[in-house]
Amino acid sequence: MKIVVCVKYVPDATADQQFESDNTVNRVAVAGELSGLDEYAVEQALQLKENAEDPESVTVTALTVGPEDAATAVTKALQMGADDGAQVVDDAIAGSDALATSKVLAAAINKIGDVDIVVCGMASTDGGMGVLPAMLAERLDLPQMTYGSLVQNKGTEFRVKRDGDTATEVIGASGSVVIAVTDQSGEPRIGGFKQIVAAKKKPREVWSLADIGVDAGEVGLSAAWTAVESVEARPPRTAGEIVTDEGGSGAKALADFLASKKFI
Amino acid sequence: MSEVLVLIDHVDGAVKKPTFELLTIAKRLGEPSAVFIGAADKAAGAAEAVAKYGAEKVYTVDDAEIAGFLVAPKAEVLQQLAGQASPAAILISSNIEGKEIAARLAVKLESGLITDAVDVQAGPVTTQSVFAGSYTVQAKVTQGTPIITVKPNAAAPEESAGAGAVEAFAATVSESAKKARITKSEPRVSSGRPELTEAAIIVSGGRGTGGNFEPVDALADSLGAAVGASRAAVDSGWVPHAFQIGQTGKVVSPQLYIAAGISGAIQHRAGMQTSKTIVAVNKDEEAPIFELVDFGVVGDLHSVLPAAAAEITQRKA
Ligand SMILES: Cc1cc2nc3c(=O)[nH]c(=O)nc-3n(C[C@H](O)[C@H](O)[C@H](O)COP(=O)(O)OP(=O)(O)OC[C@H]3O[C@@H](n4cnc5c(N)ncnc54)[C@H](O)[C@@H]3O)c2cc1C
Ligand SMILES: Nc1ncnc2c1ncn2[C@@H]1O[C@H](COP(=O)(O)O)[C@@H](O)[C@H]1O
Numbered sequence: 001m002k003i004v005v006c007v008k009y010v011p012d013a014t015a016d017q018q019f020e021s022d023n024t025v026n027r028v029a030v031a032g033e034l035s036g037l038d039e040y041a042v043e044q045a046l047q048l049k050e051n052a053e054d055p056e057s058v059t060v061t062a063l064t065v066g067p068e069d070a071a072t073a074v075t076k077a078l079q080m081g082a083d084d085g086a087q088v089v090d091d092a093i094a095g096s097d098a099l100a101t102s103k104v105l106a107a108a109i110n111k112i113g114d115v116d117i118v119v120c121g122m123a124s125t126d127g128g129m130g131v132l133p134a135m136l137a138e139r140l141d142l143p144q145m146t147y148g149s150l151v152q153n154k155g156t157e158f159r160v161k162r163d164g165d166t167a168t169e170v171i172g173a174s175g176s177v178v179i180a181v182t183d184q185s186g187e188p189r190i191g192g193f194k195q196i197v198a199a200k201k202k203p204r205e206v207w208s209l210a211d212i213g214v215d216a217g218e219v220g221l222s223a224a225w226t227a228v229e230s231v232e233a234r235p236p237r238t239a240g241e242i243v244t245d246e247g248g249s250g251a252k253a254l255a256d257f258l259a260s261k262k263f264i
Numbered sequence: 265m266s267e268v269l270v271l272i273d274h275v276d277g278a279v280k281k282p283t284f285e286l287l288t289i290a291k292r293l294g295e296p297s298a299v300f301i302g303a304a305d306k307a308a309g310a311a312e313a314v315a316k317y318g319a320e321k322v323y324t325v326d327d328a329e330i331a332g333f334l335v336a337p338k339a340e341v342l343q344q345l346a347g348q349a350s351p352a353a354i355l356i357s358s359n360i361e362g363k364e365i366a367a368r369l370a371v372k373l374e375s376g377l378i379t380d381a382v383d384v385q386a387g388p389v390t391t392q393s394v395f396a397g398s399y400t401v402q403a404k405v406t407q408g409t410p411i412i413t414v415k416p417n418a419a420a421p422e423e424s425a426g427a428g429a430v431e432a433f434a435a436t437v438s439e440s441a442k443k444a445r446i447t448k449s450e451p452r453v454s455s456g457r458p459e460l461t462e463a464a465i466i467v468s469g470g471r472g473t474g475g476n477f478e479p480v481d482a483l484a485d486s487l488g489a490a491v492g493a494s495r496a497a498v499d500s501g502w503v504p505h506a507f508q509i510g511q512t513g514k515v516v517s518p519q520l521y522i523a524a525g526i527s528g529a530i531q532h533r534a535g536m537q538t539s540k541t542i543v544a545v546n547k548d549e550e551a552p553i554f555e556l557v558d559f560g561v562v563g564d565l566h567s568v569l570p571a572a573a574a575e576i577t578q579r580k581a
Binding site: 019023037097098099102122123125126127129130131132134135137138139141142143144145146147149159162163164165166167168169170171172173175177182183184224225226227228229230231232233234237239240241242243244245248250251252253254255257258259261263264 | 275334335336339359360361363364366367368370371372374375376377378379380389393394395397398399400401402403404405406407408440443444445446447448449450451452465487505506511512519520541542543545549554555556557558559560561562563564567568569571572574575576579580
């Protein structure tokens, strides 16, 4: 059985994020890391392997699309326990929108071939739209099991608990599937020293667009189907008034403030 | 004038408020045509509701055969409708399902997709708030039919009677779209309070409540507000996950957001930073949440909140 887990390289969540002069996100200036939410995807991929009848026969491949440095995301997944890694790197990819990124990911998954399960995170922490897993399911023509807070399977019968907008649902599907998991799905493991050493020896593939059969003209900023017209930094919030509660004064002051803003 | 398709967001035929906002926006872009995918016997009621907000046409699609499958069939229905109507744009509510429908539709129609718009003007030109509200971005779809998901409160819904001409649409949904079955669905029990993403006022509680949400509930009810929570409160099992505000919870933008016993971690901020007015009650004057607030009270929420609730109730009386 083959499992592919899609991992994204994102700017450090605590760093300030910036735009470039061409209105794309600067993905180089800030130190990057594996998107925190994709660690949950790696965890579920590893659990699917461990719970398989014959775990030895299952491979978990960590796949990323991104700049050179995105190798960091794959490394982290390998340190957590993924078996091998694959990265699509190509100058032409810079500035790709979700539609193009999903095209590249789908092509890479087809290149890996005979993939049984694709696992994604719920959204990228760098302002992702949370739409990629649905796009992948569409492109790969596989059942979509997204926003999963619990993943269960018996062989190729899958059940995923989905925390939807107005209801909690159980989604069922069989055969090959695309699963996306939330941060409610189970805490990701932390790779130990041994795993970190072992990760260095794990096989990794690096592919260009040509290697996976995607035309460079179909991706990147110039091929994006949306265009940013303008970007404006929001003015910083002006410091508000802070009062210290003493014997009930805080509640009164709060009510006064709310009244001044016409909330009461 | 070209049609603008608006997918109706509803629960058992009861149309949700953001749909009326979408119709209001649709009027800026063309002629609003609402799309109802649901039970046949609920279609007339829904059509009547959307006609009040300017729907000239209402396409109704009986979902008897597709209701049991996740997302994919709805994207197919919209694809087929778009093929027939050649709309100027397709507007969908920016919630989990709405974004996923839009995502699949964008692949099918080979059209650009913009999600989480907080405003849409003629063009259509969208406004989005990104990086936890630190930037405002204006964008346009440059290929195909613009598909735009719009966040709640992006426009004030304006009543204006539309013709509301009902047109049954017979979609043919492929077997391919019926691969992910919904085997069980438990509607979330309504709290009787406003829905988080639509609420004008939200009072949220965090770890500082120590598990006692009574003061939070009391203040919320005195203001007619929705109740939210930090992930710490959710992870502790004090409130359901549906209450969570933040990066991995709901992203809200109410007129007033009151954070009680919440430190203001970056992931929490990501979900509330664009609120108009922000208030915090926290016993630690160093708590980072105070950097954001318009008004803050350094104090114990267990005494400040009940007293404030009483004061507000009294002033309102
Ligand atoms: C991938 C990822 C995703 C995440 N997503 C989210 C998310 O969507 N939403 C979210 O909220 N968090 C999220 N988090 C968690 C986030 O990092 C914080 O851990 C969380 O927001 C902290 O919750 P808190 O403020 O309630 O708790 P704490 O940080 O522990 O703060 C509690 C606050 O309460 C105050 N306090 C204590 N007692 C009282 C009292 N009696 N009266 C008044 N004040 C009191 C304290 O001074 C303190 O400031 C995420 C984290 C990760 C890694
Ligand atoms: N460049 C990428 N490389 C690999 N996986 C990605 C990439 N972008 C998004 N993903 C996957 O898609 C999920 C949702 O991403 P998004 O739609 O960007 O919020 C992420 O959690 C990842 O699992």
